[in-house]
Amino acid sequence: MNGLRTRWIAALGLAVFVLVGCSTSSNVYTASKLENAQLRTQIGFLQSQGAAAPPGAAVRSALIPGQTTPSREEELWVIAKYDDGGAGQGVATADGDIPGIGSLFARLSDRQTPVPVPLRHTDVKADIAGYIATVNVTQQFHNPFNSKIEAVYVFPLPPNAAINEFVMTVGDRKIRGILRERAEAERIYQVAKSQGYVASLLIQDRPNIFTQSVANIEPGREIDVDIKYFHTLAYEDGWYTWHFPMVVGPRFNPPDAGGGGIGAVVRGAYGASGQKTEVQYLKPTERSGHDIGLAVHLDAGVKVEQLDVPSHRTDTHVDGATADVKLAADDSLPNKDFVLRYRVAGDRIKAGALAMRDATGGYFSLMLFPPDAQSHLPRKPIELVYVLDCSGSMEGQPIAQAKAAIRTALAKMRPDDTFQIIKFSNDAQLMSDRPLAASPRNVANALRYLDQPYGGGGTMMMEGIRKALDAPRDESRLRFVCFLTDGYIGNEADILREIHGRLGSSRIFSFGVGSSVNRYLLDHMAKMGRGAVAYLALNQRPEPVMDAFVERISHPALTDVNVEWNGVRVTDVSPAELPDLFVGRPVILTGKFSGDGVANIRVKGSAGGEVQEINVPLNLDTPGPAANPALRPVWARAKIAELADRGTWDTAPDLLTQIKSLALEHGLMSAYTAFIAVDATRQTEGAFGTQVAVPVPTPDGVRYDTTVAPK
């Protein structure tokens, strides 16, 4: 029977191999998916969910080998155990460990003070196929104290993550979480918590910040939470980039922004920020036992030419079109983004156009590259405005790196260009009352201006935006506004609304400077500003990043872009309004389709006064949901992001309803939906116990004394 089944699967796999032209390694993957699809023909909604079983779905036993025992550098010890008789309820208070609660944890080999936390380990497993990643994140909560606790953990994920699975594991029992309207999920969680049930709740605070709460963790017990998401990789200048954020940076909330921000407080200072969401930070002298494991499997479809992990030490094996990357055990402190970059043979990835079909319709994703001819067109003189974040979180390495980047770019300006430099922290300051010609003398003055001390306080980004976008325009030049910032603010929506209202014909290029920057803000500033985003890590040379930027603006963008779908009915395309296409920066379109065959898509636009045209074939003869199961959630997530962006400046009430409906229909996390899981089989004894936040380290290179606890 098994042999028959294997042959049947192999035969179907081969058929798909021929149809879609996958490589041998892809074929194995496809065959496995096909088998799932065959069974799923009996289960209509599974098709529509695109819920393919991840290979090796039984993860618990394989998650973190050796994590339950301390490494050679560590030893276990117990700090004062104190039994409060179960009276420890409510929220833990400031300054130090949880009152009345003893704890068991690992002592570290260095001089840092160990801090007990209810999150033991995070494990990340990513599968990248082409430019789409499927990621499984497991958070292992435990109770190191001697009375019940509720664990609360604020953590980041990529801003375009389409989260559609949530599983809570209690002992060896796995309970799938249910997506509900957020208010309903929060109500259920509170009731379950108050009645003593083990329950978990996942809510979205920002598109890239989430809060995980786990109620009624009994002493010594472990509860795992698994989150699964899909997302598309970034692409620029031949490199695909996958990243995994590990820590939320300390945010600044302007005084007039209300309480809806993201607060940054010292460990134990519950509620001190007055913000709806709050992150507690460990002092530089403290260390929790929370660490991270991360493994990535890449199947590029074509030969991987280069692969690079600039952020971490890894164990990496590249074999033709595939690669396996594992985070080194001695680099497991979760305090910076994990960044993996790869480039493939030839200019482009093989499957730039992907499609799938299920019971709810057809979905496609298309990576649209700028026409080659564009890179040969010269540009006109430009006006460059550099806006430099000089707030407390940028002090030290980040500001030095940002200044180096500006110096590099200034040196590459043409004498007929003009420039301006704006510094901002608590307010904004212009270098000059008008843009200056990029003469050697002015550039030399600019370099001296950059080195003058300034700022160190809050992040009043709004001041910088207003100064940059409101300055009188020189109609003979295109204005490019370059923001160099870590994006550590809590009022993202205000910033995006301001950009939408003031952009005019300017274009915004955002540069995320740091080890763990606010990618949601930076991505969407560039998107709203019709420009592009780039990231500059602290250990990276600024020259390649700025050279690529200068190259990008050295050729006219393809503007007024429109798409003719020729022979295929396409709806719900995101982005609805196509952005300008810059050299080296493709744009990913997602949408729904009906019809079969190969659609010959024609993209037209204007660059440097010349009409440019690109023709892209899109194969819609897809074998079904198993082909690209991620496309449906990726499409729905892009649609939600577009509606949410619109919601920053459009107050139409039906936007909220549209987002909620889309999220509920496709089982996706959003600002208005949340995952809830309750173990209704057993009530724990006693009241629900103390709330314990998971304190996190400040991001690598970010100073605690200028952000979390400024003097």
Added chain:
Amino acid sequence: MKRLSLLLPLLIPLLCLAAGPGDPAAGTRFTSVDILIDPKGQPLAAYQVEFTAEVGRVSLVGVEAGEHPAYAKRPPYYDPAALAGHRIIVGDYSLDPNLPRNRVRVARLMLEVRGQTKPQYAMKLMAAANADGKTIPVEMSLSEQ
């Protein structure tokens, strides 16, 4: 005393409200219901069922995996679109070579029950298949814990 007797008519409705609609936990409890399928000797490779509470207000708050090793590795899937329409549809498939052939718990539904009415449940088979994808006859039953 006179002041208290004057206040009592005001206080009693307030006290009632405190335990009533204002308290999210009032009249709310949690329970779990096992879904059992007997494939009568055939290997059960896939199933899909619709579960409803014909009487009572019930919300799905979790789905636990089945007891047989073929269905214990991950919890069953549910249909989010159906849930939005107040229907509970769960289902799963297994690629395990050792599939259940006798009566087995394939899923456990975690439910929130609101109000005092005791719910009455009903279940409808939507699909059951063997490893070749062919429909098989099965018997289903429920068991509330």
